[in-house]
Amino acid sequence: MLLPNKQNCTVCIIGLGYVGLPLAIAISNCKKCIYSNEELNRYVIGYDLNENRISELNNSYDRTNEIKEVELKNINNLLFTSKTKDLFKADVFIITVPTPIDSAKSPDLSFINNASTLVGSIIKERQNILEESNSIKSPIIIYESTVYPGVTEEICVPIIERESKIEYNLIHNNKTFFCGYSPERINPGDRDHTIIDIKKVTSGSNREVSIWINEFYGSFIKAGTFMASSIKVAEASKVIENTQRDINIALINELSIIFKMMNIDTHDVLEAASTKWNFQNFKPGLVGGHCIGVDPYYLTHKAQSLGYHPEMVLAGRRINDKMDKWIADQLILEMIRKGLTINGTEILVLGFTFKENCPDVRNTRVANLIISLSKYNLKPIIVDPLVDPILAFKEYKVEVNKEIPTHKKYPVILIAVAHEQFSCLEIKEWQEYVDKDTLILDLKGIVPKSMNPIRI
Ligand SMILES: NC(=O)c1ccc[n+]([C@@H]2O[C@H](COP(=O)([O-])OP(=O)(O)OC[C@H]3O[C@@H](n4cnc5c(N)ncnc54)[C@H](O)[C@@H]3O)[C@@H](O)[C@H]2O)c1
Known part of the structure; x- marks a missing residue:
């Protein structure tokens, strides 16, 4: 397995919203690995299909208020772009696109599917370019968007395989790609718990990739990382965090209705x-x-597809x-x-x-x-x-x-x-x-x- 060089890789963030932008900035700002003190010479490509967002970021304006103008002015190893041709150099792709629900409260995976299609076509082209220069390192694609367990490997990976004509997770062949899932836990508007202050759960498609991904995040997340035992476990951990919060608030909401009567x-x-x-x-x-009121439906959708009709989770949703x-x-x-x-x-x-x-x-x-x-x-x-x-x-x-x-x-x-x-x-x-x-x-x-x- 030939994986990208952790210290010198080019990282492409796909989707520069509340999650993607702070992540891109955190990776680009970190010049020394937190745990080993090694120098980091990473290059970051921030890609968003919204050209207006890219133009605002290139003018140092972040409409989400997460990143200050001065910070955007000071970046030097980060490119904001909406051009797909800029992505061919990337070794690592991190997908941070929306995962909303539709009007019937079912998961709308169209954004994550589109992002997977894009990455599939990029790594296909990248493979051709690298084969010519004889330096093939297998790309790693990490999903951060909130999903139900199984989305990364059962839905996104087949899309990437189809688009790229490259097979997933071949340990003994360099013409392959690997995946991971690392849920984002940021709390927009909260200056005390920024991306690097929150412990990051990581996972990968095999043991070596899991370690690579865990060390990659560990190099810039001050709060440290937790390596989950599988991609599905990492996916499930995120969706239950928000489901638990939704139910806890629902309980207090129900109590407040009762107390009002008293x-x-x-x-x-x-x-x-x-x-x-x-x-x-x-x-x-x-x-x-788009998180607490939405994520529980991702879990209930998957449960229902397996023939289980969740009661408590949906009761919480109804109350809220x-x-x-x-x-x-x-x-x-x-x-x-x-x-x-x-x-x-x-x-x-x-x-x-x-x-x-x-x-x-x-x-x-x-x-x-x-x-x-x-x-x-x-x-x-x-x-x-x-x-x-x-x-x-x-x-x-x-x-x-x-x-x-x-x-x-x-x-x-x-x-x-x-x-x-x-x-x-x-x-x-x-x-x-x-x-x-x-x-x-x-x-x-x-x-x-x-x-x-x-x-x-
Ligand atoms: N915002 C939060 O508080 C938060 C916290 C944790 C996890 N999450 C999860 O992270 C994911 C992203 O959320 P967000 O709040 O950053 O969303 P967002 O809407 O703020 O940003 C998403 C960005 O992705 C872009 N985009 C959409 N499709 C694209 C594509 N195919 N290629 C390139 N760019 C594309 C959009 O233009 C947008 O700028 C969601 O799954 C969300 O549930 C969000």
Whole structure:
């Protein structure tokens, strides 16, 4: 087996979104191996088919807010490109394309299939070029996109074999390619847990490749790596991380529905229960985005194809998916109790993204909440400092303001997302927008209790 040189290889990242860009930067920034101190002379090719994204990155602008302008300006061994001809030099391909669900909540593997088709055609051409120069090193293709167990070797590998006409995982023949799976665990918007601070699970198509991949990631991931026993184990580990989180939040959401009926504040209960060392403090709320609300369906899809119909996982999904409607109902009830007019009343909605401190609006459940409120003819004024208003309008047909329109008190305020810009507000600043009669529904528990917010 002739594998690429770990210290000097050319690495191509396919898909430069929330996952791919920080990965490309981390590999390109690391000039010395963390565990051996050896010099690293790697070259990184960041490929994305979205030409606009490439042009923005080449102008040092990252619309996901993960990488600062100064960092993009300082890179020297990283090429951003949307041209496939730039990829022939690569020895290692890392695939970080989206894995969403379709409208029937089934896995949409079209992006990962397309990326596999592309890699298949690239390694075919690469083989021809290298054969001429007599220096054949078998390429390694690593998937990072979240999938259900089996996708890498049962779906992607056959596509690569078909396109490249090269056979997979031949240990005694250099005309071959190898694969691996290393799930990404980043948490966009979180400056304390960046890609290199999170332990990385790795896996490969045979023992030697597994070690190669594990040492490759270990060279730049400060938190270290964990070598899983197989590609399927690594795939399963990622999908259950998010499934477990979804179910844990669903439990707290269900408890918050019960506690509401009992007039008990769920946040107070959680504060009390958290004093026990092994209580896990999950917060109630909306579960949107493209990971926690999506990944469980990858697992249930695979289970169903094997004849098992998951109950608990789907129950969690159902509970979390109905929270936006339940929250809208709570708001209407509280308005009625307070004697507020519903028809035509303006409601200030703070936050539109699917999570705090991140501009991502994919599958944001705040959008569903807005739809429910609009059905009652409430007039939402949405404010989100991180959202691109043009994108929000294109995706959801809503107007998003960057700042809270000032010199105005609102009869109703809904705090939907705990962006730093909102959670750092002090009572005096809140008082610019509220008066003593304002109804505050605080989904995130960030408004001072002395202002009598209603919490879920
Ligand atoms: N965002 C997260 O928090 C997160 C965390 C862990 C894992 N993941 C998983 O990582 C994967 C990527 O997620 P993301 O959030 O980075 O997605 P993203 O939408 O931010 O980025 C994906 C990028 O891939 C590009 N792309 C799509 N098809 C392509 C192709 N065939 N060739 C080249 N580029 C292509 C898109 O243009 C886009 O820029 C998903 O499977 C996701 O579930 C995401």
